[in-house]
Amino acid sequence: MKFKEFKYERPDYDQVKGQLDTLQNELKECSDVNSFMEIFDKINQIRSHVQTMASLSSTRYSINTADEFYEKENDYWDEISPMYASTNSDLYKIILNHKLRNELEGRIPSAFFKLAECAIKSFDEKIISDMQEENKLISRQAKLYAGAKIDFEGKIYNLSSIGVKTTDKDRKTRESAIQAKMKWFEENEEEIDEIFDQMVKVRTTMAHKLGYSSFTELGYLRMSRLDYNADMVANYRKQVLNFIVPAAKELYDEQRERLGYKELRYFDEKIEFLSGNPKPKGTTEELIQAANKMYHELSKETGEFFDVMVEQELFDLESKPNKQGGGYCTDFPDYKVPFIFSNFNGTSGDVDVLTHEAGHAFQSYMSQKTITIPECMFPTMESAEIHSMSMEFFAHPWMPYFFKEETDKYYYLHVADAMKFVPYGVLVDHFQHEIYANPNCTKDERKKMWRDLEKKYLPHKDYAGCDMLEKGCWWYQQGHIFQSPFYYI
Template identity: 30%
Template structure:
């Protein structure tokens, strides 16, 4: 039996049916495997995985683009139900065959970490977990569909959440309050539905962990996410450093906001952590950097051309091949992401732009992920291109900071010099005030999955979230709006669909700030280190990747004090500009 020819393009394969993939897996299972032919066998398996992963990504992208299209949703669900479980089973067989060879680091030095990860995955695999994981993915889709369909009337027009969020940035406090309350009412209206989804998710995850012989889902998730280089205790150290260093810095920012607004207290529509919105108090209306998707693309392309011609070429490729879908519209899923299409070796960027500066930041952020994909596609095996998520976010967050000096119109960007200074202040303030919110999201999930019986009652989840909110989120008066504060965990999709995936953003932000710090004295060197580290994909450990990009993998009080100090100094300088 010879390895069948793989299709030239993804549309040549029916991603809804396991029969489309099964012959390729069958050949790999039956082919004799020896040390002599292991590399060719791996190359064939890697090529197959590229098609499989792209099939998943593409069906997910398509249903995200229009959550009202039942055919696209069904194609995604068919993949989840018909292909994903069988692919997991087949991959387990192949992993066991490969691991039985006991390949040494000397034989395949470039596969050392991949084999470590495969060994961990093989140890965790349980046949009985496959239907549970499929159901979890279905519940995640329910969350996306439910929240993506939320709409409210605004001045006689129907608006989705992304469109309503535009008014959360309005300089008129009454407009902000009205928009915030409209959005809050929409979320509270689906509170019972979200509680029901989450309860079922908790039951399933508890069973998944038990089936795999873990004491709780947190222990399972840490191994599943490949957290070989830090522990839950390290997360708590990070939380405490944020409480010690960043919460006081946040208070200083909020005090300036109160003074400039001329108010005694801030209200929830003045600072909305889950949306990264902090009221701006400078002169003029909120920044409106672009008028259309084409305008956003062109100015972003100009910025990247100033920063690095090769990065600009990557971005132009995505634009030319229609791999950017950036505007919000009714029925489009919430949020933004970059998804790799590893068969064609291209990334796809999805976002919900509404013409505000936050969209520019999202565009730069997701482009950083895309550059990571482009730089690592040259690695021979698909698994090597998967970096730890803690470092994947360094790629995106660093790009937000590295591109900042080129936001001005004279560099082809969006703003006058004064507007660019405003944008940079907004971004830097946002970094500081994000970290306490990140700590809430992460600490909440530590509580949930180590208190599984208590967490089954949504009221206990509300109370645990509220306790953490009071600890980390200072100086906002909620008054009679406590229900919306306590159910803030509903509004963070990661908590539902990607448990424990959030501290990565905080760790990566610390790494990205170090890249930015380095760029202030050696821009060329910092950019070269950035691109080199991205090209390594997942072929180095997490601390080694931080070292490659010119950063230290540590999150203590001393590190945060240095970086927060640099941010505050830079904000002070920009305010004088």
């Protein structure tokens, strides 16, 4: 069955809750571990179906935010998903406090118990209305960005497709393209600031209602950070500042010399070679064929996985109007398959995102073969990135399939970008720590906060000639800051 044939039907919340309440009451009274696991499995089947419907709705809406049906469904899930979080919280409390707890720990992975404890600390029914408001703000920001229209050289681009022009080998084209992109942000600056200001306030309100001093504590719990805390991250940022920032600066200096420029300007950062950055050779279909060949040669398991992805059309890869930006992997438990979403724009990033999201997707595909507990089917975000980032590098021997004569250029670009990313990644993280430590700061103060941190982690930045970037608006382009606080570390 192909993705387009997957049936979406909005679950009846009252009916689902009634079923779950009945089964959870049975769990409370259960005195036999085998019977407990049978009931738990029934509960997980119901929860997995709800997750499948939510994922189908979200995915189809992100592919086309102008689709009226799925826009209404997205609004519905914004409202109802916190209610399902409440039913999950009830389940966690039952299991964590059950008289069979010791025996259950021999049947249920230990990670489940840790994640359940974490989830309970991050939820209470008194924040449901705030969660709904946060969801609405996230959807508002995503729709605004998805509808961006950037007029450049007689064509209309969106925030994703303009990327090919911002990496053009012609310097004037790059500068003009980024100027056009930032003009869109300037035209929407007031609304973007308003959305984010409301996000910070509602997240801070939730944290205070739950008894936390700031959203940072709640944000770490929502990220299911079981092994480390904000102090450890702050120490990591210091190490990056001491060791990685100087190394990255050397790379930028070498880049400037290689390009033959006296100064590396903001519109030069993404171009590594005077002859132009490496670009994938072929159409989207040809890139998928190359990936199929690669994954069959990589292993039997990855070959089987990619056959399923191709046969069931579990991709939506190309940038198009009204499509949300970025890339992600999601899954549909009822069908035991993942799905890859991205925005191809003709740059080397098309291959990066294909291998990256395929790393997530392969993990999901293999996990769904044997794991039935939703919380254990997908790892926490940090562990998930091990799969995706590793897959990018596992794929290196097959890059000639994608880049042909420009493969060596790609190797350099990919590894250099990995090094350069680290200071940027901790910049995004540090910015958010400052934001939520100072939730009442003004919109202009936030921008100055970003620019000051940028000078610290990315000292090579030269924004002369672009007022939007000079005053600290680069972070507008980083969707995670709006949608997934503290994700980026």
